[in-house]
Amino acid sequence: MTSTLEHQTIDPHTQDFLDEAKASKFDFHSISIKAAGDERLKTAINSAVMRQYTGRQLRLLELPDSEGLRTLAGDIKGHALDYLDYYLVQTKQAVERNGGQVHFARTGEEAKRIIFDIIDKANCKSCIKSKSMVSEEIELAHALEARGMDVVETDLGEFIVQIDHDKPSHLVSPIVHKDRASIGKSFAEYFGTPFTDDPEKLTKQARVYLRDKFRRADFGMTGGNFVVAETGQVCVVENEGNARQSITTPRVLVSLIGIEKLVPRLADLAVMLKLLARSATGQPFTVYTNLFGGPQQEGEKDGPEEFHLVFLDNGRTEILGSEYRETLRCIRCGACLNACPIYRKIGGHAYGSIYPGPIGALITPLFQGLGNFKDLPQASSLCGACYEACPVKINIPKHLINMRKDIVSQHLNHPMERVIYRMWAWALKSPFLYGAISAMQKFELRRRAKKTGWVKSVPFPGSGWTQIRDMPAPAAKTFHEMWRGK
Amino acid sequence: MTVLEKVSAALGRTSPLLEAPIPPAISEPLVRLVHSDIGLPELFAKRAEENKMHVTACNVEDLMGHLIGFLRETGCRKIALPISRLLDGLEVVKQLNHAGFEAKRWDQMTLDELYDYDCGVTDVTYAVAETGSLVIRASAKHGRSLSLVPPIHVAILEPKNFLPDLVDVFDRLAKDGGAGNINFITGPSKTSDIEMNLVVGVHGPCQVQLFILQ
Known part of the structure; x- marks a missing residue:
């Protein structure tokens, strides 16, 4: 020895x-x-x-x-x-x-x-x-x-x-x-x-x-x-x-x-x-x-x-001077980890820092840079169990949402994500475009679901969803169509 | 910038605040769990036993008989004690030596020697009924290690030691003044680190025996 x-x-x-x-x-x-x-x-x-x-x-x-x-x-x-x-x-x-x-x-x-x-x-x-x-x-x-x-x-x-x-x-x-x-x-x-x-x-x-x-x-x-x-x-x-x-x-x-x-x-x-x-x-x-x-x-x-x-x-001191001051109340009791459905499934090491769980998902990006840990604020279902468990009432879900906003405003999200959202915003502004796109979407999804009633695969980026779960086929009539035809 | 300057800047001040701020009022009904002074030794004993300490209530005359019986049963030979009004008054050292133990007071040993002792027999500063905790304020007479280093700790409690709630303890400690070393002891040393299995006796005493004088 x-x-x-x-x-x-x-x-x-x-x-x-x-x-x-x-x-x-x-x-x-x-x-x-x-x-x-x-x-x-x-x-x-x-x-x-x-x-x-x-x-x-x-x-x-x-x-x-x-x-x-x-x-x-x-x-x-x-x-x-x-x-x-x-x-x-x-x-x-x-x-x-x-x-x-x-x-x-x-x-x-x-x-x-x-x-x-x-x-x-x-x-x-x-x-x-x-x-x-x-x-x-x-x-x-x-x-x-x-x-x-x-x-x-x-x-x-x-x-x-x-x-x-x-x-x-x-x-x-x-x-x-x-x-x-x-x-x-x-x-x-x-x-x-x-x-x-x-x-x-x-x-x-x-x-x-x-x-x-x-x-x-x-x-x-x-x-x-x-x-x-x-x-x-x-x-x-x-x-x-x-x-x-x-x-x-x-x-x-x-x-x-x-x-x-x-x-x-x-x-x-x-x-x-x-x-x-x-x-x-x-x-x-x-x-x-x-x-x-x-x-x-x-x-x-x-x-x-x-x-x-x-x-x-x-x-x-940087955190103290920011909108995240409240996170410094943490007394490191671990109650939010124990309450978190995500922590329970993946454990502490997956968070890549010594502060795991919901509080870690907040303070690790604050300590080590949001750019390096931009996935962590997403590692939450925002169910609020952490907030409910916190003995000093740190509103963890609220701060996680704010941090997600920071990711968008600092352009740390994927460029593809930004393009898609911009297109979506543009389409939503025009009733004609909205109707045309949803009609196309409905047609394509119903075609793909023809045999089983379930959509099992779609092209990228939707494939990220269908890789792990199936999606039910959309209804034959959209709500808009039903409303108009009533 | 120094850390203090950075803190002031983060709080929107150009220099540290000098005027004392007023902290939130502590609402007693919210914090206090034990509201009565009646039956404190009984409540304390219940909580202490829940925390795996052994409690024996006895009269002053019976104390030495109980203590010697316990020390023989547990195979203790070398006993360390603080310089204490209570223990000195009861002539505990003298009686233990008379009964064949090797008992010494804190002023007759070094810290290193204490590691070879089997048991520390101490008095306490306070006993908290709410949590079943012993509170010991260390001093030149009462070494910090006496209730820590020997594998068995025996504490002797007097009626005046009992306080209802943690609220009362911190109130007393604030009034007592002095910032020395204060230890709350709530059971034998334990761990649940390995697969949440409770194991008693890690780095502190493996056994804590209390005698409550009536």
């Missing part, structure tokens, strides 16, 4: 997705077709997310007025965003009062430089890292490893992702796409032990291995679910205790957090925490809710000697 995690094996399943995602341009269409045809993947994802989804629905019934509470939670996050400049300054002052340091990073690169600097100054060698979407966003763990640091992901799911050189596929449950057999195989290879697929035994194995890491690590990394501006405290919720280890045992602690995570007051946490775990996993409350705001105080023997809070922008 080597001290750093060297990766001999890559989950071939994920590799396929990643290769396709990387191949010149992200092609959601072909990746999703492939994912939707994968029964093993679909079963794994469905059984996991349906459990969280029904759990959420039951847990929300415990609240006197879940609708009202969600509105309040959305208002609190919305308020913090509307006055983010004030609250960021307030947080900075509070953290400094607690003896910690605050850094602001414009980009992922800048955040990494700040963190490398902290590591070099404090001469740290071994990092225990707890689960954080932001560090995935800037691929921090890889960057630290590349600099020769011993980095270990300590959340069980993320640890499995790390030893497999895989990618998380869900905001809360990173390995919903994996079954126990493949995890057992990875553990057997990584630890050189006999194969087992018993979750108890696998967890025990990871516990023993990571406990030794916790004991020796000198550098802790976390993200943050919330930052309380008035006290400068970071709030991290979890079930395993690994984040608690990261903030307690190493002598240097860095929390890398997006600037949008602020709430004004401690009292706001009562609102947010009552919704977060219920929405995420259907638990009333997580096992550990950790609040920390600075280095160890006078006389304390544990806790970090140095505490750094690194606030990351990385495109967030």
Whole structure:
């Protein structure tokens, strides 16, 4: 066993997705077709997310007025965003009062430089890292490893992702796409032990291995679910205790957090925490809710000697200044993923980014450019289940529609699509043309459907439709004809 | 532009806002789930058990008998404790050592040594009836790791610890002031990462035993 995690094996399943995602341009269409045809993947994802989804629905019934509470939670996050400049300054002052340091990073690169600097100054060698979407966003763990640091992901799911050189596929449950057999195989290879697929035994194995890491690590990394501006405290919720280890045992602690995570007051946490775990996993409350705001105080023997809070922008200020500000309310609970009929069929990797599902379809194009991910806003049936599930009431369908408008107004759609719509608009303006075209269309479609009553193929671009479904033959008389002849 | 300048610009301001904005009012009927102060230990015990903690209610005189019985049953030998008015008052360290355990207070050990301990026996700052959570504020006397590193955590609760709702806890924490380390503990450490199978005992304690003093 080597001290750093060297990766001999890559989950071939994920590799396929990643290769396709990387191949010149992200092609959601072909990746999703492939994912939707994968029964093993679909079963794994469905059984996991349906459990969280029904759990959420039951847990929300415990609240006197879940609708009202969600509105309040959305208002609190919305308020913090509307006055983010004030609250960021307030947080900075509070953290400094607690003896910690605050850094602001414009980009992922800048955040990494700040963190490398902290590591070099404090001469740290071994990092225990707890689960954080932001560090995935800037691929921090890889960057630290590349600099020769011993980095270990300590959340069980993320640890499995790390030893497999895989990618998380869900905001809360990173390995919903994996079954126990493949995890057992990875553990057997990584630890050189006999194969087992018993979750108890696998967890025990990871516990023993990571406990030794916790004991020796000198550098802790976390993200943050919330930052309380008035006290400068970071709030991290979890079930395993690994984040608690990261903030307690190493002598240097860095929390890398997006600037949008602020709430004004401690009292706001009562609102947010009552919704977060219920929405995420259907638990009333997580096992550990950790609040920390600075280095160890006078006389304390544990806790970090140095505490750094690194606030990351990385495109967030652009979103803040746009019509999509509301999307920054997201608390990464994953409820919209679990509710989404599309996510349930294709899983997280198909979205081509670490933020999958309906919220990912929105923020990935915002973070990485609409031109690169223009298929994602289309990856929704606009059924509204995500909006209904969202604990901070982000109107995801509305924003997806606006983003589709952006695609058209920025001419990012297919030229053929633009031509067809222009022709259609032109034809619709003239009753004569409209009548002539619909008569021709009716004639041709009825001819094609003569034998069975079903149209089985039409020329391009309509073939895109008939490739996967048949269309009933149009009626003998159009509505117009019936109206005239009545 | 710095990040702060970019934020102000995105919000349509030329410099950061200096005047404190007024956050949305928190309507209590919307947020509060536990409305009464009556029966808090009972409600707490119910919720704590739902979260897979073991709860024993006992009198002060019976505590040591129960505690020693539990520690023997679970095969604990080395016991770590905070410096605490409650535990010191009950002379827990002395009695445990007398009963053959190796019990030490936080001021007599290092963090690294704590990894070799079998059990942490602590008091708590608050106990939340709504969620069945223990709230512990760390200090020089009460190490952050005492309820985290040893595989078994035993907590001793007094009647004055109980609060009805999370609303009350955050209200108290705000009034207590100080921003140190605060941990909410709601059960033994657990995970459902592998095919949604619940496994108890990951990186934190595998077992949490509570004694509620009456």
